[in-house]
Amino acid sequence: MSHLPGRLRILLLAIGCLAAAAAMPGLAAGFDSGIKNNSLALSPDEATAVVSYSDDPTILVYDMAAGRVRQRLEGFTTPRNIVFTPDGGRFYVSDSGTGRITVFELPSLRVVATIAGGAGAFGTVLSADGGRLYVNNQAASTVTAFDTRTGQAEAVIPCLAQPRQGVRLSPDGQTLFVTNFLGDKITLIDTATNRITGEIAGFSRLRAISVAPDGRTLYAANSGRNSISVVDIASRRITQEVAVGRDPYGAALTPDARFVYSGNLMDNSLSVIDTARQAVVATVTGLNEPRQAIVFTRDGAYAYVLNRDLGIAVVDRHGNRVARTLSPGG
Numbered sequence: 183m184s185h186l187p188g189r190l191r192i193l194l195l196a197i198g199c200l201a202a203a204a205a206m207p208g209l210a211a212g213f214d215s216g217i218k219n220n221s222l223a224l225s226p227d228e229a230t231a232v233v234s235y236s237d238d239p240t241i242l243v244y245d246m247a248a249g250r251v252r253q254r255l256e257g258f259t260t261p262r263n264i265v266f267t268p269d270g271g272r273f274y275v276s277d278s279g280t281g282r283i284t285v286f287e288l289p290s291l292r293v294v295a296t297i298a299g300g301a302g303a304f305g306t307v308l309s310a311d312g313g314r315l316y317v318n319n320q321a322a323s324t325v326t327a328f329d330t331r332t333g334q335a336e337a338v339i340p341c342l343a344q345p346r347q348g349v350r351l352s353p354d355g356q357t358l359f360v361t362n363f364l365g366d367k368i369t370l371i372d373t374a375t376n377r378i379t380g381e382i383a384g385f386s387r388l389r390a391i392s393v394a395p396d397g398r399t400l401y402a403a404n405s406g407r408n409s410i411s412v413v414d415i416a417s418r419r420i421t422q423e424v425a426v427g428r429d430p431y432g433a434a435l436t437p438d439a440r441f442v443y444s445g446n447l448m449d450n451s452l453s454v455i456d457t458a459r460q461a462v463v464a465t466v467t468g469l470n471e472p473r474q475a476i477v478f479t480r481d482g483a484y485a486y487v488l489n490r491d492l493g494i495a496v497v498d499r500h501g502n503r504v505a506r507t508l509s510p511g512g
Contacts, residue, residue: 224486367383
């Protein structure tokens with residue numbers, strides 16, 4: 183199709199998207215407010231954590247040195263995802279209920295910008311230099327690329343199917359991986375051209391994804407079959423399934439890429455997968471409905487896991503246990 187005139191190519195693409203929507207009930211049905219997810223973002227200096235849960239209109243900002251909530255940020259409807267800029271000076275909060283991305287400044291926690299993120303603004307990811315923000319628009323089944331310096335949209339990429347929380351960039355920044363909850367597939371997008379280059383299929387109630395630092399392997403949580411899929415990116419196929427706990431949402435890679443942590447919602451646990459053996463080697467209990475929100479300290483010594491009540495469980499990775507929990511009311 184690349185040899186066709188631009189307008190004709192866009193028209194054919196639009197027709198293809200409409201045909202896909204007609205063939206897949208619910209694709210164009212609009213935003214589903216019943217979708218639940220959580221988010222935990224840790225600042226680059228590890229001094230601040232910002233957390234959200236989609237059923238709670240309040241964002242909590244934790245002072246990690248003090249181990250307590252520093253401030254509550256009000257005024258959200260359905261907060262979805264939080265990402266810090268590379269320098270840690272700002273963070274972005276997406277809100278699917280309003281379609282807005284709110285930009286906060288640190289340390290003041292002042293709102294410095296608001297971006298019209300689009301219908302059902304959900305998952306977000308920043309480029310390595312912080313210059314571009316990608317936003318999954320779940321209700322419109324698109325991804326929008328924004329210039330963070332101007333707040334203006336650079337491109338809208340169609341032909342997706344309920345892109346939710348899962349969106350990641352390859353380590354070299356050349357490929358965007360977007361999960362489609364409908365159709366259970368991952369769409370690959372060339373970030374230089376903003377065009378879809380392929381897809382990976384075969385998942386079951388697809389949730390979070392992570393990409394290995396070498397760019398060769400992707401890990402994806404399947405809440406439909408209680409497993410983590412191991413994907414060979416070059417061949418675009420699932421090479422292995424690792425059984426984990428019930429209703430896994432998370433698929434978080436440790437900084438050294440030696441382990442993947444799966445947040446098992448129904449089991450209130452984490453499954454720890456050794457990536458060399460592709461097997462579960464430990465289970466962490468004592469959590470409260472862990473989902474996607476799992477992050478690690480730079481040294482890999484601790485995992486921070488968000489509980490249902492917006493408390494943060496501090497997991498000692500050496501002992502694979504919850505060492506303490508930071509209270510949302512503290």
